[in-house]
Amino acid sequence: MPEQYKSATDLERAPVIGPGYTFGTVTEKISAIVLTRPATNGWFIGFGIAFMLTMMLLFALGYLFLKGVGIWGVTIPIGWGFAIINFVWWIGIGHAGTLISAILLLLRQSWRNSINRFAEAMTLFAVACAGIFPAVHVGRPWLAYWLFPYPNTMRVWPQFRSPLMWDVFAVSTYATISALFWFIGLIPDLATLRDRTEKRWLKIIYGMLSFGWRGSARHWHRYETAYLLLAGLATPLVLSVHTVVSFDFAIGIVPGWHTTIFPPYFVAGAIYSGFAMVLMLAIPIRKIYGLEDFITERHLQNSAKVMLATGLIVAYGYGIEAFMGWYSGDRYDAFTLWNRLHGPYAMWYYSLLACNIFIPQVLWIRKLRTSPIALFFISGVILIGMWLERFIIVAVSLTRDFLNSSWGMYYPTRWDWMTFIGTLGMFLAAMFLFLRVLPAISIFEMRTLLPEAEVKE
Amino acid sequence: MKRDPIYGIMAEFDSAQALVDAAKKTHEAGYQKIDAYSPFPIEGLAEEIGFHRDEVPLVVLIGGLIGGCSGYLMQWWMSAVDYPLNIGGKPTHSWPAFIVITFEMTILFAGISAVFGMLALNGLPMPYHPVFNVPRFSSASKDRFFLIVFSSDKKYHALETRRFLEGLAPKSVSEVPS
Numbered sequence: 001m002p003e004q005y006k007s008a009t010d011l012e013r014a015p016v017i018g019p020g021y022t023f024g025t026v027t028e029k030i031s032a033i034v035l036t037r038p039a040t041n042g043w044f045i046g047f048g049i050a051f052m053l054t055m056m057l058l059f060a061l062g063y064l065f066l067k068g069v070g071i072w073g074v075t076i077p078i079g080w081g082f083a084i085i086n087f088v089w090w091i092g093i094g095h096a097g098t099l100i101s102a103i104l105l106l107l108r109q110s111w112r113n114s115i116n117r118f119a120e121a122m123t124l125f126a127v128a129c130a131g132i133f134p135a136v137h138v139g140r141p142w143l144a145y146w147l148f149p150y151p152n153t154m155r156v157w158p159q160f161r162s163p164l165m166w167d168v169f170a171v172s173t174y175a176t177i178s179a180l181f182w183f184i185g186l187i188p189d190l191a192t193l194r195d196r197t198e199k200r201w202l203k204i205i206y207g208m209l210s211f212g213w214r215g216s217a218r219h220w221h222r223y224e225t226a227y228l229l230l231a232g233l234a235t236p237l238v239l240s241v242h243t244v245v246s247f248d249f250a251i252g253i254v255p256g257w258h259t260t261i262f263p264p265y266f267v268a269g270a271i272y273s274g275f276a277m278v279l280m281l282a283i284p285i286r287k288i289y290g291l292e293d294f295i296t297e298r299h300l301q302n303s304a305k306v307m308l309a310t311g312l313i314v315a316y317g318y319g320i321e322a323f324m325g326w327y328s329g330d331r332y333d334a335f336t337l338w339n340r341l342h343g344p345y346a347m348w349y350y351s352l353l354a355c356n357i358f359i360p361q362v363l364w365i366r367k368l369r370t371s372p373i374a375l376f377f378i379s380g381v382i383l384i385g386m387w388l389e390r391f392i393i394v395a396v397s398l399t400r401d402f403l404n405s406s407w408g409m410y411y412p413t414r415w416d417w418m419t420f421i422g423t424l425g426m427f428l429a430a431m432f433l434f435l436r437v438l439p440a441i442s443i444f445e446m447r448t449l450l451p452e453a454e455v456k457e
Numbered sequence: 458m459k460r461d462p463i464y465g466i467m468a469e470f471d472s473a474q475a476l477v478d479a480a481k482k483t484h485e486a487g488y489q490k491i492d493a494y495s496p497f498p499i500e501g502l503a504e505e506i507g508f509h510r511d512e513v514p515l516v517v518l519i520g521g522l523i524g525g526c527s528g529y530l531m532q533w534w535m536s537a538v539d540y541p542l543n544i545g546g547k548p549t550h551s552w553p554a555f556i557v558i559t560f561e562m563t564i565l566f567a568g569i570s571a572v573f574g575m576l577a578l579n580g581l582p583m584p585y586h587p588v589f590n591v592p593r594f595s596s597a598s599k600d601r602f603f604l605i606v607f608s609s610d611k612k613y614h615a616l617e618t619r620r621f622l623e624g625l626a627p628k629s630v631s632e633v634p635s
Binding site: 022023024027149155156157158159160161163165166169170173176177180181183184188191192194195196207208211212213214215216217218219220221222223224225226229230233234236237240244247444445447448452453454455456 | 554579
């Protein structure tokens with residue numbers, strides 16, 4: 001922690017942008033990453049590994065299309081398995097991007113300006129990874145479009161009373177709105193890149209993508225209105241998406257799923273894992289590209305606080321689940337609790353408690369909240385913990401339902417793992433490319449943070 | 458109508474404050490058809506140049522209403538009229554189950570209207586525009602601020618307007634060819 005921050009309040013008031021920057025230098029510094037700085041060997045190695053993992057994903061999916069879902073570990077009674085675990089995990093990670101870009105915008109948290117762009121990109125890529133799983137999990141993925149209500153010769157329509165249909169609408173709306181929000185934010189920055197680049201073909205590409213943005217006061221006015229309204233729309237949307245995902249479980253009657261605590265605790269868990277992913281990306285990016293002046297200790301500290309708060313909500317969710325298992329008097333609920341603590345997956349449940357509840361409590365220590373390395377590892381632990389949470393919800397409940405004649409065990413196969421790790425590769429590959437072709441930090445919003453941007457009437 | 462070879466006269470400023478002050482003076486001097494360009498949104502600048510009607514919220518409202526109504530009607534028609542399925546005697550028109558998709562469709566349509574409505578009202582995409590003819594204008598997306606008086610303005614006069622803009626202490630003044 002640098003000397004100048006003597007107490008917690010000093011850090012609170014610390015500027016969200018380092019001293020000595022002007023409109024010009026902010027612009028140059030961020031656009032240089034895209035326009036002038038050459039790709040390093042480290043970038044090629046990182047992208048290469050991520051790209052190979054993406055190829056592994058395609059291989060695993062190709063084999064899946066040939067053989068069918070039998071190559072996975074899903075078998076009755078475990079019909080959902082890795083596909084749904086990973087879907088929920090990825091969708092949850094996406095939530096932090098929208099939270100940062102929309103909710104913090106409405107709350108006038110100006111520190112968001114330097115992390116919203118890549119957090120939104122993270123959202124898009126995470127939703128893309130998430131979308132793969134339900135689509136290939138339907139069994140005949142080439143018919144996945146049957147999920148949408150389109151006029152067809154079979155003269156049937158989807159069942160709108162099913163939460164799975166709600167999910168189709170929630171996730172596709174979320175993907176669309178996130179993409180629009182990301183793109184509308186990019187338009188002025190694409191105009192900046194158009195004006196900065198020396199290469200003609202880049203000028204044309206960025207010029208077309210920026211729609212010929214010229215920064216007219218009238219345009220800015222409508223732009224800001226649209227941006228604010230979009231933020232206002234995205235705020236209930238992001239809360240609804242994981243709520244609807246939790247309905248996939250909560251509307252069912254399986255013990256351990258059928259509970260009203262699911263929507264709030266799923267949303268909190270989503271933001272929890274999302275901020276962990278934001279930190280895992282932001283910490284290396286700020287280090288490698290020298291952006292410590294833009295993504296400051298205050299950003300890390302604030303993100304850590306959000307994780308701490310949402311983590312406590314998640315802990316409350318676990319507590320209520322356990323309490324209701326006992327208090328409801330329902331023997332199946334009580335057994336679910338007993339099974340989590342003593343059943344065949346007990347070790348995973350204890351790991352979950354350690355990763356999501358106990359280890360993140362070290363974030364109460366300010367020294368760790370401001371230490372990038374510590375935060376990086378704690379974020380990793382939280383991401384693992386949130387994945388375990390979905391594993392516990394899906395696998396533990398399905399392996400032990402009402403009749404012990406239908407009990408079973410869930411063993412993921414190598415294809416399950418290849419698909420999951422493959423999506424991690426795809427996510428990282430997309431992030432690597434994003435960093436090289438688009439401004440990873442919103443340039444025009446960073447300009448508004450400078451003191452010169454203030455205008456007196 | 459004969460097209461004026463000059464699109465307008467443009468003055469360059471180096472701070473947001475200077476631009477707002479200049480825009481205010483220009484508008485007060487009676488110029489109506491003016492515009493200001495800045496690398497980031499400046500609060501109150503649009504009002505200074507006489508922009509008061511922002512239709513984006515109306516577009517978003519209409520979009521949201523269309524989305525919500527069509528979302529609900531779609532589910533009602535598909536589930537209760539065209540393809541009614543009797544499942545355990547439950548009502549086919551079960552409105553509580555339709556709320557989620559109605560909500561999502563409202564957001565979807567409102568969001569799409571916000572983005573495309575904003576672009577359409579701004580007349581974008583427009584990759585070419587006369588102001589780009591001014592070489593120094595490329596800084597408008599970086600750290601410079603510009604004010605233009607269009608030649609279509611009633612009060613526009615090639616010499617007097619130029620003199621007026623020069624009186625606002627700009628960094629430079631240039632003619633914009635159309």
